[in-house]
Amino acid sequence: MASEQAPRNEPRQQLNTGPLAQVTRWMESLNETQYAYLLLTPALVLLTVIALYPLLDTLRMSLFANSLTGGLGDFTGITNYIEIMTGQRTASLPSPFLPEAITVDALFNSALIVTLIFTVVSVFFETIIGFGQALVLNQDFAGRRWVRVAIIIPWAVPIVIQGMIFFLLFTPGIGLFIGAENNPTLLQEWGIFGQTPLANTTESTLIVIIADIWKTTAFMALLILAGLQSVDRNLYDVARVAGASKWQMFKRITLPVVLPSVLVAMLFRTIQAMRVYGVIEVVAGCNTVPSLSCLVITTFNQNLFGSSAAIAFMTAAIIGIMTGVYIIGYAREEV
Amino acid sequence: MGSETNNTRSSKRQFSRRQYLQTAIASGVGVGLAGCAGGNGSDSSGGSTSGSASESETTIQFASDDTFKEQQSRINELLHENGVSDSVTVEILGGSFVSSGRKNKYGNILSASQQQPTMFMMDDGWTIPFIARGEIANLSNELDDSLVSTIRDTYIDTMVSTATRNGDLYGVPLFADFPVIQYRKDKVLEAGFSESELETWSTESMSWQQFSNVVADTMEANPEMRGYNFQGANYIGLSCCNFVEIMSAWGGSYFGDFENLFGPIGDRPVTVNEEPVVQAINMIRHFIHDENPNGQWDDFAGGISPEAVVQYKEESSRKPFTNGEALFHRNWPYAININADPENGLGQEKLGTMPIPYGVTPEESKYGPEIGGIPAALGGWHVTLNPNAPDEKKAAAKEVMEALTKKPVQIGLADAGGWLPPVADTLRSNELKEKTSTVSPHLDSLAVAAENAVPRPVTVVWPQQAQQVNSEVNAAFKQEKSAREAMDSLQQSLTTLEEQNAQ
Numbered sequence: 001m002a003s004e005q006a007p008r009n010e011p012r013q014q015l016n017t018g019p020l021a022q023v024t025r026w027m028e029s030l031n032e033t034q035y036a037y038l039l040l041t042p043a044l045v046l047l048t049v050i051a052l053y054p055l056l057d058t059l060r061m062s063l064f065a066n067s068l069t070g071g072l073g074d075f076t077g078i079t080n081y082i083e084i085m086t087g088q089r090t091a092s093l094p095s096p097f098l099p100e101a102i103t104v105d106a107l108f109n110s111a112l113i114v115t116l117i118f119t120v121v122s123v124f125f126e127t128i129i130g131f132g133q134a135l136v137l138n139q140d141f142a143g144r145r146w147v148r149v150a151i152i153i154p155w156a157v158p159i160v161i162q163g164m165i166f167f168l169l170f171t172p173g174i175g176l177f178i179g180a181e182n183n184p185t186l187l188q189e190w191g192i193f194g195q196t197p198l199a200n201t202t203e204s205t206l207i208v209i210i211a212d213i214w215k216t217t218a219f220m221a222l223l224i225l226a227g228l229q230s231v232d233r234n235l236y237d238v239a240r241v242a243g244a245s246k247w248q249m250f251k252r253i254t255l256p257v258v259l260p261s262v263l264v265a266m267l268f269r270t271i272q273a274m275r276v277y278g279v280i281e282v283v284a285g286c287n288t289v290p291s292l293s294c295l296v297i298t299t300f301n302q303n304l305f306g307s308s309a310a311i312a313f314m315t316a317a318i319i320g321i322m323t324g325v326y327i328i329g330y331a332r333e334e335v
Numbered sequence: 336m337g338s339e340t341n342n343t344r345s346s347k348r349q350f351s352r353r354q355y356l357q358t359a360i361a362s363g364v365g366v367g368l369a370g371c372a373g374g375n376g377s378d379s380s381g382g383s384t385s386g387s388a389s390e391s392e393t394t395i396q397f398a399s400d401d402t403f404k405e406q407q408s409r410i411n412e413l414l415h416e417n418g419v420s421d422s423v424t425v426e427i428l429g430g431s432f433v434s435s436g437r438k439n440k441y442g443n444i445l446s447a448s449q450q451q452p453t454m455f456m457m458d459d460g461w462t463i464p465f466i467a468r469g470e471i472a473n474l475s476n477e478l479d480d481s482l483v484s485t486i487r488d489t490y491i492d493t494m495v496s497t498a499t500r501n502g503d504l505y506g507v508p509l510f511a512d513f514p515v516i517q518y519r520k521d522k523v524l525e526a527g528f529s530e531s532e533l534e535t536w537s538t539e540s541m542s543w544q545q546f547s548n549v550v551a552d553t554m555e556a557n558p559e560m561r562g563y564n565f566q567g568a569n570y571i572g573l574s575c576c577n578f579v580e581i582m583s584a585w586g587g588s589y590f591g592d593f594e595n596l597f598g599p600i601g602d603r604p605v606t607v608n609e610e611p612v613v614q615a616i617n618m619i620r621h622f623i624h625d626e627n628p629n630g631q632w633d634d635f636a637g638g639i640s641p642e643a644v645v646q647y648k649e650e651s652s653r654k655p656f657t658n659g660e661a662l663f664h665r666n667w668p669y670a671i672n673i674n675a676d677p678e679n680g681l682g683q684e685k686l687g688t689m690p691i692p693y694g695v696t697p698e699e700s701k702y703g704p705e706i707g708g709i710p711a712a713l714g715g716w717h718v719t720l721n722p723n724a725p726d727e728k729k730a731a732a733k734e735v736m737e738a739l740t741k742k743p744v745q746i747g748l749a750d751a752g753g754w755l756p757p758v759a760d761t762l763r764s765n766e767l768k769e770k771t772s773t774v775s776p777h778l779d780s781l782a783v784a785a786e787n788a789v790p791r792p793v794t795v796v797w798p799q800q801a802q803q804v805n806s807e808v809n810a811a812f813k814q815e816k817s818a819r820e821a822m823d824s825l826q827q828s829l830t831t832l833e834e835q836n837a838q
Contacts, residue, residue, distance in 0.1 A: 199646035
């Protein structure tokens with residue numbers, strides 16, 4: 001066909017034989033899998049440059065000692081990791097990486113434990129509440145559009161504003177939840193919060209978790225709602241005819257279809273929660289609520305680059321392991 | 336449904352791999368061109384400067400705080416009146432009021448060798464680590480020898496020492512900060528104290544015992560108001576300042592004798608578990624929680640501070656005082672400016688000041704006479720030079736630094752924002768009293784504080800040590816640990832850090 005057209009159209013022939021044409025022909029000769037990988041290549045290259053290289057460089061830096069006079073010290077292998085894990089580096093950290101004892105105070109003083117508590121509790125409640133919101137939003141009712149807007153507003157609030165809201169809410173004498181010493185609120189009378197919750201690690205952790213749930217539940221609700229809307233409504237009609245109860249319909253139809261979406265949403269949230277920093281810094285400060293990112297940033301700001309890199313790499317590794325657990329769970333659901 | 340599927344298939348066919356490649360290449364070229372176009376001609380540091388536009392006009396950036404930025408035009412006026420060329424303009428960059436936030440920001444700028452800002456306002460509490468890392472210019476090499484000598488000879492020694500390393504000067508002290516107790520003069524008078532007593536308080540430090548009873552008596556007459564507000568949060572201001580004052584008032588010290596404050600790391604005693612330090616914390620616990628084991632504090636009034644002090648920093652503690660909810664308040668001179676303002680504060684007639692109370696006399700102190708007696712943490716800020724700045728901006732910065740050492744500029748700064756001169760003679764001068772309306776009535780108290788200023792022990796390892804101090808002392812204030820437990824734990828942490836970083 002092309003050879004028939006060639007004598008009639010000289011410029012077109014040039015186009016068909018130029019380097020672009022050769023690349024195009026090569027592209028068109030690829031099978032679907034090869035073509036998919038080709039399309040993924042730019043993203044993978046970009047990811048390598050902006051994620052993998054820094055990660056590997058972080059690993060390299062973590063193998064050197066700290067130097068208080070700038071830059072990195074001598075090569076020390078895995079000494080940073082050993083000293084951080086065994087508590088020998090605790091004096092130079094704002095809080096220990098691992099708990100120094102099995103008491104409530106010691107657990108809430110450990111950056112790893114606080115991060116895990118924050119992640120598990122916040123992701124759990126965000127999933128449950130987000131699922132509930134998504135189920136409501138999936139119904140047809142008057143004003144659904146406005147309810148959706150209302151639910152998504154916290155997600156649009158910047159972290160600093162979110163932090164300031166909760167900081168002020170729990171500041172004695174200013175916020176709604178903490179009264180002056182001679183005028184305690186119900187939350188204080190019930191013993192949930194003391195007079196200075198923002199100076200107390202346990203209470204501040206609870207406040208940070210509440211702040212995170214308030215903001216991020218909308219994210220879960222939207223992702224789960226997307227999953228819910230992919231459920232074929234005919235299945236419910238069939239189930240109804242077969243006499244299934246609402247719970248049975250949820251368990252047998254809704255949940256299996258929506259579970260992959262829930263797992264993906266939980267995966268995203270878990271990764272974000274494991275890196276929590278901003279809301280902590282604004283609400284109570286890293287000195288009161290230690291998280292892994294707090295440790296990384298504090299040590300970095302003190303020019304303890306070896307320690308900072310080691311904690312950052314361990315944080316990445318922990319997130320990698322948690323991500324792996326989700327991916328395995330997701331693969332099982334897919335099967 | 337069927338037509339939808341056909342349409343989708345049809346659209347899939349229409350967008351071929353060939354078209355995808357063409358679109359991708361076109362987009363790439365477009366974005367590339369846009370990037371190249373945007374990259375040309377911009378200043379690498381992103382700063383605005385007219386210095387490169389014309390040699391006769393030079394604008395230098397001075398990284399500072401928001402209160403300094405508010406006075407930009409007045410400061411430029413003062414500089415031009417005192418020797419800085421009219422062609423030089425100082426653009427003041429605002430910044431966080433929280434000192435550590437600015438430290439981190441400057442650290443990032445300087446470690447990246449950025450050319451701007453040309454000058455930085457650095458806290459005397461963290462200038463030395465920047466010097467040790469070689470990130471700021473050595474002014475002994477940059478400024479005239481006579482100017483360096485003037486700074487060494489006339490400025491407050493302890494302040495100069497926080498910008499000196501190995502005998503070289505790296506910062507020009509800009510202003511000094513000395514905390515005092517600010518109090519509600521009107522309420523104290525209502526409580527039965529006399530004008531003459533108040534006058535005495537402004538120049539003669541009282542003991543903590545007397546102070547606690549004065550606060551309690553004033554609270555009794557004003558039951559709706561809080562007593563004594565100070566900064567007890569787990570933050571940098573605790574280790575550098577509040578705790579230094581309380582501890583040294585009782586004769587306690589981080590590292591024994593005064594001469595050990597600046598090192599040598601690893602070759603000085605750690606002394607935070609000694610009795611005066613524990614006693615100082617117990618006194619604060621008595622003030623906050625009315626804790627009084629074994630009747631140790633029978634002569635001291637207890638429960639005079641709200642529990643909220645354990646989460647108070649400067650601003651959070653000042654606001655209740657400025658709003659008329661608290662009677663006594665420890666803070667820096669900037670707060671005098673706010674509180675003396677009749678529109679936004681209390682007004683001068685309601686505001687009294689006094690030096691920080693003492694616990695033991697210098698003679699009674701183990702580490703006296705420098706430690707013990709009337710304490711006042713030495714705060715203050717230096718102007719430092721960015722070594723990466725272009726030469727013409729460095730030259731302009733040197734002009735500015737020279738002008739800052741002149742008395743009229745120092746007095747002008749005190750008048751503009753309450754920034755106190757870092758020169759003892761200027762601080763005591765009548766000229767300062769005459770020309771500074773807001774700070775003037777409080778200069779006597781501030782002079783007492785200046786004479787008794789205690790610097791923080793700044794070394795390269797101090798930032799790590801400070802965070803341990805903040806954490807342990809705050810835990811003891813909150814009664815999470817006993818004072819003894821907290822100080823034993825702190826002793827261990829500080830000793831470890833000394834050993835790990837021995838010089």
